[in-house]
Amino acid sequence: MSDITHHLSLITYMNIVVLVKQTPDTAKLSARLDGLQLSADGGARIVNPWDEYAIEEGLLLQSKYQGKVTALCVGKAEADEALKRAVAMGVNEAILVSDAALSNGDSLATARALAAAIRKIGAVDLIIAGRSSIDGNNAATAVQVAALLNFNLLTYVTKIEGIDLATKTMRAIRAIEAGRETVSSHLPTVISVVKEINSPRYPNFMNIKKAAKAVIPVWSLKDLGLSAAEVTPQVTWSLTLPPGRTAQVELISGSPAEAAKILVDKLMAEKVI
Amino acid sequence: MNVFIWIEQHHGAANTASWEALGAARQLANELGGQLVALIFGDKVADLATQAIQHGADKAIVADDPTLQAFRLQPYAALLVQLLQSHAPHAVIFSASNTGLELSAYVAAKLGVGLAADCIGMAVESGKMMMTRPALVGNLVATVTFNGAAPHLISLRPRVFPMPTTDSSRNGEISAVQVKLSEADITTKIERMEEAAINEVSLTDARIIVSGGRGLGGPENFPLVKALADTLGGALGASRAVVDAGWIPYKHQVGQTGKTVQPDLYIACGISGAIQHLAGMKTSKIIVAINKDPEAPIFKYARYGIVGDVNQYVPALTAEFKQRLGQ
Ligand SMILES: Cc1cc2nc3c(=O)[nH]c(=O)nc-3n(C[C@H](O)[C@H](O)[C@H](O)COP(=O)(O)OP(=O)(O)OC[C@H]3O[C@@H](n4cnc5c(N)ncnc54)[C@H](O)[C@@H]3O)c2cc1C
Ligand SMILES: Nc1ncnc2c1ncn2[C@@H]1O[C@H](COP(=O)(O)O)[C@@H](O)[C@H]1O
Numbered sequence: 001m002s003d004i005t006h007h008l009s010l011i012t013y014m015n016i017v018v019l020v021k022q023t024p025d026t027a028k029l030s031a032r033l034d035g036l037q038l039s040a041d042g043g044a045r046i047v048n049p050w051d052e053y054a055i056e057e058g059l060l061l062q063s064k065y066q067g068k069v070t071a072l073c074v075g076k077a078e079a080d081e082a083l084k085r086a087v088a089m090g091v092n093e094a095i096l097v098s099d100a101a102l103s104n105g106d107s108l109a110t111a112r113a114l115a116a117a118i119r120k121i122g123a124v125d126l127i128i129a130g131r132s133s134i135d136g137n138n139a140a141t142a143v144q145v146a147a148l149l150n151f152n153l154l155t156y157v158t159k160i161e162g163i164d165l166a167t168k169t170m171r172a173i174r175a176i177e178a179g180r181e182t183v184s185s186h187l188p189t190v191i192s193v194v195k196e197i198n199s200p201r202y203p204n205f206m207n208i209k210k211a212a213k214a215v216i217p218v219w220s221l222k223d224l225g226l227s228a229a230e231v232t233p234q235v236t237w238s239l240t241l242p243p244g245r246t247a248q249v250e251l252i253s254g255s256p257a258e259a260a261k262i263l264v265d266k267l268m269a270e271k272v273i
Numbered sequence: 274m275n276v277f278i279w280i281e282q283h284h285g286a287a288n289t290a291s292w293e294a295l296g297a298a299r300q301l302a303n304e305l306g307g308q309l310v311a312l313i314f315g316d317k318v319a320d321l322a323t324q325a326i327q328h329g330a331d332k333a334i335v336a337d338d339p340t341l342q343a344f345r346l347q348p349y350a351a352l353l354v355q356l357l358q359s360h361a362p363h364a365v366i367f368s369a370s371n372t373g374l375e376l377s378a379y380v381a382a383k384l385g386v387g388l389a390a391d392c393i394g395m396a397v398e399s400g401k402m403m404m405t406r407p408a409l410v411g412n413l414v415a416t417v418t419f420n421g422a423a424p425h426l427i428s429l430r431p432r433v434f435p436m437p438t439t440d441s442s443r444n445g446e447i448s449a450v451q452v453k454l455s456e457a458d459i460t461t462k463i464e465r466m467e468e469a470a471i472n473e474v475s476l477t478d479a480r481i482i483v484s485g486g487r488g489l490g491g492p493e494n495f496p497l498v499k500a501l502a503d504t505l506g507g508a509l510g511a512s513r514a515v516v517d518a519g520w521i522p523y524k525h526q527v528g529q530t531g532k533t534v535q536p537d538l539y540i541a542c543g544i545s546g547a548i549q550h551l552a553g554m555k556t557s558k559i560i561v562a563i564n565k566d567p568e569a570p571i572f573k574y575a576r577y578g579i580v581g582d583v584n585q586y587v588p589a590l591t592a593e594f595k596q597r598l599g600q
Contacts, residue, residue: 026410026529026549049530107390108382134529135409138390139371140378147382152461153346155375171464175524176371177475178283181343182465195530196523234387234421239413249562249578256589259579263561264593266577272481272538272559273505273594 014067014165017118018058018091019129019142021048022075022082026134047082050130052089052200053193057160058128059090060198065163068092070121074102074113080216088203088211095121099221101228107136109231111144116224118149125165127190131156139192146190154185158196163187274305274363277424279312279353280325281344281372287321289436289478290368292328294429296437297395298366299329304397305363310334312356314349316342319447326445329437333445338452343463344372346379351453354383362424364402369428370477381426388426389417391533393433393556406430410529410552431477432535433556474508476527481507482536482557484527485515486550488543488564488583492520497584498542501591504600510534510554512544528553540590543583546571563587 025044047055058069071086071094073079083094097113105113118124129142139155146153154172161171161182168187173180175194203211221228252259252266267273278298280291295311302309311325311333322333334356340348353376357365365380367373369391381388394405401418404427408415419425469475476482483505485498495515502509510532511525527534529549539557544550546562546569554560555574562575563586572578579586594600 024409026552107378107388108385111382137408137410138378138388139374140381140388140390143375143378144382147350147379153375153379154461156371177288177469177477178343178466179469180467181463182467184462184464186460194523195526232421234381234385234419235389236418236420237408237415238418239408239415242407242411242414247576249572249575251567251572251578251580253580256581256585257593259581259586260589260593263577263579263590264597267538267559267561268597270559273598 014065015124016058016069017124017127018054018071020051020071020073020086021133022079023048023135047085048130048133054128054130055086055089056198056200057193074110083216084211087214088207090207094216096216096218098218106233106235107138107140109233111141114145115148116226125187129192131192131194142192152185152189155192157191157193275307276302277310277362277365279367282315285318290431293434294366294368295328297434314341322447326443327439331445333447334450336450340456347459348454350379353380357424364425367428369430373428377426377428387419387421390428391430393430476508476532476534479508479536481505481538482510483507483540484510485542486512486544487514497587504591504594512550541571542587545569
């Protein structure tokens with residue numbers, strides 16, 4: 001009997017990795033824009049808002065199927081704050097991949113580091129990412145992790161309908177331009193999630209205490225068996241401020257009917273109708 | 274230095290953004306002194322090859338097979354990787370639709386090459402491609418250059434590049450390519466597809482968007498915004514505040530955590546213009562704002578503004594447009 005239960009517990013155990021990026025807090029950015037004093041890496045930092053949905057989905061799946069949720073981040077030392085947030089939400093483990101050679105990484109370099117870390121974590125069933133990061137906004141990193149690991153990929157997932165750990169299959173609904181697609185996939189699979197999928201929880205008191213005490217392990221490229229050459233960025237980004245807006249708004253006054261008439265004239269003249 | 278363009282299709286029709294991207298790719302091929310080759314994957318899509326040539330491609334390569342009917346990453350990526358390896362183009366252009374973003378990123382990783390996603394500008398300076406794209410929620414502009422080996426993969430934001438003109442007298446070579454994977458090799462299956470309503474204008478493709486925010490006062494007033502959108506044949510947008518409040522479904526959300534849109538006309542009704550909302554719409558060609566607060570940040574980005582109550586001014590606008598458009 002004990003053999004059977006052991007076997008059952010094995011097949012219902014899920015190893016989930018959630019990809020969490022630390023990004024600038026855009027809510028704080030507006031103030032910093034005054035006087036055009038904006039620095040790309042200064043300012044308050046948060047968990048990429050999309051990734052909170054990824055963390056939540058990992059936790060929901062864990063309570064349904066049992067297993068472990070590990071939050072994984074490539075970032076600078078201060079990115080351990082983002083991972084502590086993940087711990088406060090309830091993930092079991094968090095790992096920071098940090099290395100000077102990754103600091104100017106493009107999505108592929110980041111994906112290579114993430115893929116190597118996932119290999120090191122071991123037999124992973126499901127990787128959950130956000131739809132995109134609010135600073136990079138490539139919607140590429142998680143896709144590239146799937147490519148590098150040869151895992152299946154389901155992007156823009158709005159609902160996980162079910163996971164069958166015995167047959168290693170899952171079914172999910174994706175929101176794509178053409179509509180809603182129900183699709184099945186073999187595990188291991190990488191999914192990226194959109195906002196509709198859940199509502200991220202607030203950390204509870206116990207987990208906040210746990211997060212405060214947590215020491216987040218840091219893996220370097222060497223720990224991952226990667227050389228700096230393997231994470232050489234293939235593209236370079238150089239940042240500039242956008243041209244200032246010179247045009248002034250033209251305010252239209254009058255009663256609703258009067259203003260509507262003037263505005264419609266103007267828009268017709270602009271030939272946008 | 275040849276340029277490849279991947280044409281995205283749905284039920285055998287190419288999406289408009291793919292033709293826009295083809296127009297930009299044509300220019301790039303001219304500047305690089307190479308040929309433009311269109312790649313068409315699907316089921317019974319031979320027609321699209323002729324269309325691609327009429328839109329400006331020199332050649333087309335077609336993979337026609339039932340396994341390619343709807344987009345699935347596995348068979349599409351396998352084909353694309355093989356074609357890029359055997360033809361070694363300098364650049365490959367995609368439209369930055371959900372599918373284009375996904376396929377380009379995946380193939381870039383498989384080939385270990387650079388990717389510039391969601392670009393809004395493209396130039397060649399002394400043989401080097403310089404791509405521009407918004408960064409950090411539109412607060413900065415990034416110029417992206419490629420350091421590594423070709424092919425360089427690029428996706429272009431829809432509705433930014435002009436639609437190319439067609440020339441029905443253009444001729445080009447059309448060749449066929451065999452699929453790489455059979456159905457048995459493919460480990461994802463599409464079980465069901467609930468198509469988006471035919472008469473619903475999608476936000477990303479819309480020429481005109483009318484959006485509503487918390488200033489409407491309540492969900493019962495959202496039909497005012499919808500009536501204006503319908504009158505103009507436009508799409509319906511919303512701020513996150515009203516999506517979160519449950520006034521309207523998430524698919525209408527514009528902004529940093531919603532859709533990025535670029536219509537010719539964006540009418541913001543009762544929307545304050547928070548930085549995260551602006552991130553999704555501030556590059557619209559003409560922005561009109563209706564807001565009772567003259568200090569609302571949206572007015573800094575608007576071409577025309579009305580300071581007043583949306584619940585009065587929006588219906589007045591709808592009525593005026595109806596009359597002018599003879600509805
Ligand atoms: C991480 C993050 C991501 C976000 N992502 C997005 C996003 O993708 N999209 C998005 O939109 N927001 C997003 N937000 C939220 C954003 O910060 C704002 O809270 C939101 O855009 C505000 O919506 P609103 O303009 O409808 O509401 P409010 O800011 O409350 O503005 C309502 C406006 O209506 C005006 N008004 C009130 N009554 C009337 C009336 N009777 N007639 C005319 N005008 C009236 C008011 O003057 C005010 O300007 C995000 C926030 C965060 C922190
Ligand atoms: N540095 C990173 N560390 C961990 N996960 C990341 C990192 N960058 C991106 N991701 C994941 O990949 C998703 C897409 O990011 P992006 O390609 O930057 O738009 C994010 O929502 C994260 O889940």
